[in-house]
Amino acid sequence: MLCICGSKIESKNCCSQFVSNDAIAQTPVALMRSRYFAFAHSATDYLVSSHAQSTRTSALAQELVDWCAVTHWAKLVVHSFDEQNLSDSLEKNCFTDTQEQLPTVCFSAYYFYQNEFYVMKELSRFIVEQGQWRYLDGESLEHINFGKIGLNKPCPCKSGNKFKRCCYKAR
Numbered sequence: 524m525l526c527i528c529g530s531k532i533e534s535k536n537c538c539s540q541f542v543s544n545d546a547i548a549q550t551p552v553a554l555m556r557s558r559y560f561a562f563a564h565s566a567t568d569y570l571v572s573s574h575a576q577s578t579r580t581s582a583l584a585q586e587l588v589d590w591c592a593v594t595h596w597a598k599l600v601v602h603s604f605d606e607q608n609l610s611d612s613l614e615k616n617c618f619t620d621t622q623e624q625l626p627t628v629c630f631s632a633y634y635f636y637q638n639e640f641y642v643m644k645e646l647s648r649f650i651v652e653q654g655q656w657r658y659l660d661g662e663s664l665e666h667i668n669f670g671k672i673g674l675n676k677p678c679p680c681k682s683g684n685k686f687k688r689c690c691y692k693a694r
C-alpha cells in the first residue's frame with residue numbers, strides 16, 4: 524500500500540517504519556511526512572516524542588488526542604524539500620529560516636473537521652535533539668475552510684479530479 528503522505532513509496536518503506544519506531548527519520552521532510560501519517564493514524568505518542576522538548580507543553584498530549592479524534596486527514600502536499608517533484612516547489616524561499624538558520628518544510632495538509640473540508644498551510648521548523656530530527660514549531664501561512672463541497676465539484680486540492688474521486692474518499 525502506498526504511503527498516505529503522498530510520497531508514492533510503500534508505507535512500510537516510508538512513514539510507518541518511523542511511527543512504529545523501527546527506524547529514525549533522517550531528514551526534516553521525512554519527519555514532517557511521518558508526523559502527518561501519525562496525525563492520520565492518531566499515533567499521538569509519536570507526535571509527542573517527535574516534538575522538540577523545548578516547545579513541548581504539558582497539555583500537548585491531550586491536545587493531540589482531542590485534535591486527532593475530530594479530524595480526518597485527506598492529503599499532504601509538500602511545497603519545498605519535495606524530492607519527488609522539485610519543479611512543483613513554489614515555495615523555494617521557504618527552505619531556511621533566515622533568523623536561526625533552522626531547516627524548514629513548507630506544506631499544505633487537507634483535512635475534514637465536522638464534515639467540512641479545510642486546508643492548513645504551514646512553514647514548520649525542525650531541530651536536532653538527542654541525535655534525532657524533531658518538530659520545533661510552525662508558522663501558519665494559510666487556513667481555509669472550504670465548507671461542504673459538492674461531490675462533482677473540482678477538488679480544492681487542485682488535483683484536477685472531482686471531489687468525490689479525490690479527497691472525499693479519505694473521509
Ligand SMILES: [Zn+2]
Pocket residue numbers: 526527528529530534537538539556557560
Ligand atoms: Zn510516508
Ligand SMILES: [Zn+2]
Pocket residue numbers: 598678679680681682689690691
Ligand atoms: Zn483532493
